[in-house]
Amino acid sequence: MKDLKESLLVALWFIFLTFPIMVIRVNTIEQVVEWRWHNMALAGIGGFLLSFLWRLSLNRRERGRPSADASSPDLRAAGGRLWTDPRIRRPAWAALALLAIAFPFLFSSYQTNIMTTALIYVMLGLGLNIVVGLAGLLDLGYVAFYAVGAYSYALLNYHFGLGFWMALPVGALLGALFGILLGFPVLRLRGDYLAIVTLGFGEIIRLILENWNAFSFGPSGISNIPRPGFFGIALSLHQATVYLYYLMIALCLFTVFVVDRLQHSRIGRAWVALREDEVACEAMGIDKTRTKLTAFALGATWAGMVGVIFAAKTTFINPASFTFMESALILSIVVLGGMGSITGVILGAFLLILTPEYLRAFSAYRMLLFGTAMVLMMIFRPQGIVTNVRRVYRFSAPKGKGDETVRA
């Protein structure tokens, strides 16, 4: 009842606010004032409905909160059971794998290209997830490592004719090196201060690439970067696209494999502990310096690697591809998907990269929708689409010899 009244007030306020622009129109030709009363009705009803919905969902959230702790384990368990049930899981995985393999044959080159782009962001998201999601270090300059990877391939190819497969590990290595380079000065910082310094670092790299003409060819960039080779066989454009798609699938699987193992290791635990409480983490005997630097280095490794692939995919790079917007986008993927959750980051990447591609009709409103979605997410589901579930260890062996298996 109170909600109805409040919503009514909001609707009236809306009518008042929109009155001058929505209702009154001065027709300068006929020299008369037109009163568009139906617009007023629309504004009123729209405002009322929106406000009422808003209140309703907020209330539901408030009411849901006390019981959330009690009910969520059940829900989680149900989800987990659904997921671990082999009757459901195996066909689901098989269908997914089949779709992934068949994709280039079912859809056009254009679609495959978009999918490859999405996969690139999956890898970037997973890399940043190590730094932001696990270790809790807010990095706003992640795109710098992406640029390092891309330029290392482009430049090594230009000067020394290095091929894609040689450049891939080199790019990864250089990414890691720059990760450590950034890591050292920011060891003492956390939170907002860390975010600002990393942001600055990202901009420095971009500005260097833009202005050091002799080194990076400035804003005009580097073109004619070769696509990845396939045992020296010349591929047509379509074939190359498909090849790159499969390559990305393989690399994504590799990334998921490595990140998953890291996450559930001694080092992964140390990252999470560092995120949770830095002082306690140190007091428990964890070397903060080393743990932070590993997080930065390993996170940057993936960005360096993806950078090489990006350069090979577009065959042309310039500093405009590595702006702060990219960093923000990758960070959004991690936050939207669910920090620390691999499935979440993959979902987030597909959502944020594919939706704008398929909703080109609304491209004018893209940023508006993007912002709205983010605000709504933060209010109603701040932990992201997929919540990271902590691993459960089981003890079956006699005391002192714990055996561990994954249940969740």
Added chain:
Amino acid sequence: MDGVLQVKQLTMDFGGLRALNRVDLRVRREEIVALIGPNGAGKTTFFNCVTGIHRPRGGEISIAPPGGKTRRINGAKIHHVTELGMARTFQNIRLFPQMTVLENVMIGRHCRAKAGVLGAVLRDRRTRAEEERIVGRSHEILVTFGLAGQADELAKNLSYGDQRRLEIARALATEPFLLLLDEPAAGMNPRETAELEALILQIRAEEKISILMIEHDMRIVMSLSDRIFVLDHGEMIAEGTAPEVRANPAVIRAYLGEDFDAPA
């Protein structure tokens, strides 16, 4: 000498404020020592200096692990101090809230394990065996602390008393020879306090370690401590067994004020 921790003339300043002034303290093997004093006396500062969170201005802090050799640890890094065998808890609980109870204890095992990035990715036999040992030992500790039933619960969902105990469990997982407890009984009800008392005695008996604790609850201090040190305004004003300290006029003055026996 049988002192595992020896602090001599420890001095610490914050800006112009002298928080600790030439403080001496010694903890012997398998001894429970309490550090008491009014609020703001410098007790936690003392802990922070010993565990490496603050770098002391002057003085000597040296440790002699049982079976190890004596070494000076002034200005050693925090994690290094823990590795050497001194683990602590915090006055305001500092668990890892989003990790499970078991994982919290497993973090304590971190410095006793070695697996690196490569081991984590390849998950070779050595890494797997090490992980198994970590899980096994952590579980054992949880059983000792009566927390095994909640091993998979997130730490933040535990009751207050359980969180305090988990913090001690986590510290114990680092295999210390000296456990530093910062107000372990703070905020506990009498029943929980009694349980804690029994637990501390059990830890000492089973693990054969020394315990240094800051505590305001005089009942637990008097009943547990072999020796008590009293700190006031950064100065060590008294040292001795429980009856000695209780009768010490300087201690009474510090706690109850200058004019305590004037009217008598």
